[in-house]
Amino acid sequence: MVTEENKSIEKRENILNVAEILFAQQGFEAVSIRELAKVADINIAMISYYFGSKEKLYEEIVLRKLTSTEKMKSIIEQHNTYTDKLFAISDLYADVFIENRNFHNIIFREMAMEQRTMMNAVITENLYKNFTLLSDIIRKGIKAGEFKKNIDIELVATTVIAVNKLFSTSPIVICKILNVDESEFTYGEKHKKRLKKYLHNLLTSYLAIP
Amino acid sequence: MVTEENKSIEKRENILNVAEILFAQQGFEAVSIRELAKVADINIAMISYYFGSKEKLYEEIVLRKLTSTEKMKSIIEQHNTYTDKLFAISDLYADVFIENRNFHNIIFREMAMEQRTMMNAVITENLYKNFTLLSDIIRKGIKAGEFKKNIDIELVATTVIAVNKLFSTSPIVICKILNVDESEFTYGEKHKKRLKKYLHNLLTSYLAIP
DNA sequence: CAAATTTAATTAAACGTTTGTTTAATTTTC
DNA sequence: GAAAATTAAACAAACGTTTAATTAAATTTG
Numbered sequence: 001m002v003t004e005e006n007k008s009i010e011k012r013e014n015i016l017n018v019a020e021i022l023f024a025q026q027g028f029e030a031v032s033i034r035e036l037a038k039v040a041d042i043n044i045a046m047i048s049y050y051f052g053s054k055e056k057l058y059e060e061i062v063l064r065k066l067t068s069t070e071k072m073k074s075i076i077e078q079h080n081t082y083t084d085k086l087f088a089i090s091d092l093y094a095d096v097f098i099e100n101r102n103f104h105n106i107i108f109r110e111m112a113m114e115q116r117t118m119m120n121a122v123i124t125e126n127l128y129k130n131f132t133l134l135s136d137i138i139r140k141g142i143k144a145g146e147f148k149k150n151i152d153i154e155l156v157a158t159t160v161i162a163v164n165k166l167f168s169t170s171p172i173v174i175c176k177i178l179n180v181d182e183s184e185f186t187y188g189e190k191h192k193k194r195l196k197k198y199l200h201n202l203l204t205s206y207l208a209i210p
Numbered sequence: 211m212v213t214e215e216n217k218s219i220e221k222r223e224n225i226l227n228v229a230e231i232l233f234a235q236q237g238f239e240a241v242s243i244r245e246l247a248k249v250a251d252i253n254i255a256m257i258s259y260y261f262g263s264k265e266k267l268y269e270e271i272v273l274r275k276l277t278s279t280e281k282m283k284s285i286i287e288q289h290n291t292y293t294d295k296l297f298a299i300s301d302l303y304a305d306v307f308i309e310n311r312n313f314h315n316i317i318f319r320e321m322a323m324e325q326r327t328m329m330n331a332v333i334t335e336n337l338y339k340n341f342t343l344l345s346d347i348i349r350k351g352i353k354a355g356e357f358k359k360n361i362d363i364e365l366v367a368t369t370v371i372a373v374n375k376l377f378s379t380s381p382i383v384i385c386k387i388l389n390v391d392e393s394e395f396t397y398g399e400k401h402k403k404r405l406k407k408y409l410h411n412l413l414t415s416y417l418a419i420p
Numbered sequence: 421c422a423a424a425t426t427t428a429a430t431t432a433a434a435c436g437t438t439t440g441t442t443t444a445a446t447t448t449t450c
Numbered sequence: 451g452a453a454a455a456t457t458a459a460a461c462a463a464a465c466g467t468t469t470a471a472t473t474a475a476a477t478t479t480g
Contacts, residue, residue, distance in 0.1 A: 008429080025324045029239035033466055043431055048467055055466095105322050111380045112315050114235045120382070128386045135387075154387050155408040159373050163365070166372035170321045172330070176338045177345075177364050198365040205415040218455080243440060253457055258441060265440095422480095429474065438465065448455065 012050050015040050020061050024102035027109065028058055062110070062119055065103045066126045067096055072133050082141030083208070089134055090160050090199045094192055097168035105169045131157055138207070147207040156206065160199065167195055222260050225250050230271050234312035237319065238268055272320070272329055275313050276336045277306055282343050292351030293418070299344055300370050300409045304402055307378035315379045341367055348417070357417040366416065370409065377405055 018040040022031045033054055037044040051057040075092055079085045097104050110123050134157040141147040167174055175182045178191070228250040232241045243264060247254040261267040285302055289295045307314050320333050344367040351357040377384055385392045388401070 011429095024322075027237050027239060027319070027323075029237060032464075034464085044466085045431070045468080046429085049429080053466075108380070109237070109319055109322065111383055112234075112319065113237075114381065124383050124386060127383055131383075131387055152404070152408045152411070154389075155373070155377075155405070156412075158376060158384070158387060159369065159412065162372040162376035163369050165376065166368060167365075170318075171324065173321055173334050173337055173341075174368070176334065177341055177368060179364075194362070195365070198362045201362070202366075202369065202412070202416050206412050210420065221455095242438075244438085253455095254440085255442080255457070256455085259455080263440075424477100424479070426477065427475080429472100431470105431472070433469085433471100435468065436466100439463080440461100441463105442461070443459085444457100445459100446455100446457070448453100450451105450453080 011042070015042065015047065015050060015057070016061055016064070019057055020106070021102050023058065023061065024105035028106075059119060061103070062106065062123065065100060066123070067130060069129045069133060072130060076133065076137065082137055082144060082146045083204070085137045086134075086141065086203060086207075087200055089137065090164070090203065091196050093160060093164040094168070094196050094199070097164045098192055101168045101171075104165065108165060108169060127161075131161065134160060141207070146209075148209055151207060156203070160203070163199060163202075164195070221252070225252065225257065225260060225267070226271055226274070229267055230316070231312050233268065233271065234315035238316075269329060271313075272316065272333065275310060276333070277340060279336075279339045279343060282340060286343065286347065292347055292354060292356045293414070295347045296344075296351070296413060296417075297410055299347065300374070300413065301406050303370060303374040304378070304406050304409070307374045308402055311378045311381075314375065318375060318379060337371075341371065344370060351417070356419075358419055361417060366413070370413070373409060374405070 015036075019031070019036055022036055022039065033044050033047055037047065047054065047057060051060060072089060072092065075088050076085050079088050107123055107127075110120055111127070113120060135153050138147060138151070138153045138156060142149055142151070142153075172182065180191070225246075229241070229246055232246055232249065243254050243257055247257065257264065257267060261270060282299060282302065285298050286295050289298050317333055317337075320330055321337070323330060345363050348357060348361070348363045348366055352359055352361070352363075382392065390401070
């Protein structure tokens with residue numbers, strides 16, 4: 001059922017979605033209000049009307065999709081061994097990064113900025129929390145005797161994020177590397193499976209006790 | 211000896227260096243000619259005078275520092291085993307990324323852009339060539355019986371680049387992760403060594419035959 | 421229920437700034 | 451004194467935002 005109220009919300013939502021794609025493709029400053037309005041098929045004044053300003057629109061895009069630690073925690077609890085917990089989180093990263101790759105393009109671009117902003121702080125904090133969950137699993141896995149002792153916990157966690165990130169947010173170069181046609185490569189299940197499987201193997205060989 | 215001719219070249223060089231830092235920190239569009247001129251302590255007209263346009267200045271910044279495959283090739287030849295070759299290239303990535311992290315911030319931001327530009331094509335081609343050298347080493351290492359057989363060559367190569375990249379171009383979040391004070395963390399030898407050593411271990415456990 | 425009224429949504433036009441670039445005059449260098 | 455380097459000022463175009471007028475929707479009233 002589509003009520004009249006929902007229509008307005010849908011229009012707002014549509015602006016957010018279009019803006020997310022454009023910001024991801026070109027960067028925040030490169031996208032003008034006029035271009036955004038054209039693509040979203042709305043009047044330029046509607047952005048100020050709905051969001052207040054271009055800056056606030058950007059903030060809303062970022063804040064609405066930050067992966068909640070709660071979701072990660074519940075996934076962690078669903079598995080017994082630390083290996084399974086680690087695999088599940090690694091898989092989640094692949095899924096979330098690929099599914100929302102436009103969004104994560106924005107996030108990692110923001111992360112690379114060296115000038116600190118309010119938004120930057122929020123993003124850093126969020127990523128750090130997610131990272132902590134990851135490194136905690138590894139730390140506990142060591143204590144439980146499931147993983148080797150002399151491993152670099154922080155950098156393994158970094159690796160999981162780094163590989164998933166590069167894979168999902170640099171499609172052009174990844175296509176060349178995997179020798180896949182770019183038009184065909186829509187990050188389908190096939191390549192996602194390959195990525196997940198590889199990370200499982202990589203983590204196992206580095207962490208698992210032979 | 212500083213001749214008068216060198217003075218002019220130095221001024222040009224200075225503009226390139228300042229622009230590289232600003233573009234890396236804020237993105238191309240976010241940096242105005244006026245801000246750049248202020249930081250570089252020159253008149254705004256000098257950018258057009260020296261480079262023609264802001265766009266051409268950007269192109270020159272990108273093109274002047276792309277890691278040449280020749281340099282990589284010579285390093286590869288200096289080592290005997292494929293393990294050593296691989297380690298040397300992995301180390302080179304760490305050195306180059308960290309040393310020119312402003313530059314590589316620009317590069318990876320450009321890579322994440324989905325709209326193809328001339329610059330984008332040049333960058334992709336360059337990164338692909340470097341990647342090929344890396345995957346060739348692994349492929350030959352397998353043939354030579356130095357590495358395991360059932361490994362994902364393309365994704366190992368991707369991992370080396372991804373980890374080095376994230377480590378060097380996201381200082382704020384990496385500092386938090388490594389629990390290092392940000393003011394102290396200038397990517398000194400200590401952290402570079404840790405990164406290199408970790409990647410050696412990671413690659414060894416995934417590739418080497420036990 | 422329909423008319424009147426209020427509220428919300430949408431528009432075109434204009435706002436003052438800022439953008440990258442150019443011009444024309446001036447200073448410096450050779 | 452010719453050539454190169456540097457400057458302040460001006461340029462049109464594009465920027466994000468605001469305004470005031472108009473249409474659409476919702477609510478109140480008789």
